[in-house]
Amino acid sequence: MIALIQRVLNASVTVEEETIGSIGPGLLILLGVEHGDTEQKADRLCQRVTGYRIFSDENGKMNLNVQQSTGSLLVVSQFTLAADTQKGLRPGFSGGADPVEAARLYHYFVGCCREKGIVTETGRFAADMKVALVNDGPVTFWLQV
Numbered sequence: 001m002i003a004l005i006q007r008v009l010n011a012s013v014t015v016e017e018e019t020i021g022s023i024g025p026g027l028l029i030l031l032g033v034e035h036g037d038t039e040q041k042a043d044r045l046c047q048r049v050t051g052y053r054i055f056s057d058e059n060g061k062m063n064l065n066v067q068q069s070t071g072s073l074l075v076v077s078q079f080t081l082a083a084d085t086q087k088g089l090r091p092g093f094s095g096g097a098d099p100v101e102a103a104r105l106y107h108y109f110v111g112c113c114r115e116k117g118i119v120t121e122t123g124r125f126a127a128d129m130k131v132a133l134v135n136d137g138p139v140t141f142w143l144q145v
Contacts, residue, residue, distance in 0.1 A: 001041045001105070002032035002081045003049050007139035011074045013123040014130040021121035026071030028133050031109060032081025033102040034095055042105050044145045046112035049073075054139055062139075066118060073113050076123035076131055077106050099126065 005027050012022040029049060054062050055069035066073065079102065083091035096102065103125045113120040123129045
């Protein structure tokens with residue numbers, strides 16, 4: 001399971017010209033589910049993402065996590081994160097989870113974030129989404145479990 005996390009000042013996701021998720025300061029999480037991923041991996045990734053200390057403390061050091069900084073989350077499914085790009089000029093997607101399992105684990109991950117009391121908005125699984133963001137820093141990390 002992969003999360004590309006970006007510290008943002010704001011972010012939103014639009015489907016068919018309707019904004020379906022929007023946050024102020026916090027994290028935009030692009031979530032990729034790979035073949036063989038489990039609820040245990042989703043739990044572990046949720047712990048890492050929500051505990052990752054990438055927000056500034058009173059001394060300007062990256063020392064606070066999203067919850068400590070009173071930030072929000074916007075979680076967007078991103079199957080292309082599981083792409084095989086090692087050869088050729090076209091990505092392969094055989095490493096991604098099948099759509100039913102990917103949707104289940106995506107929703108499980110979102111539930112894990114919400115259980116922590118963090119405001120969590122979402123995109124729409126398998127929809128053609130337009131994501132807008134103002135990256136803060138920029139600060140972007142790739143987390144994989």
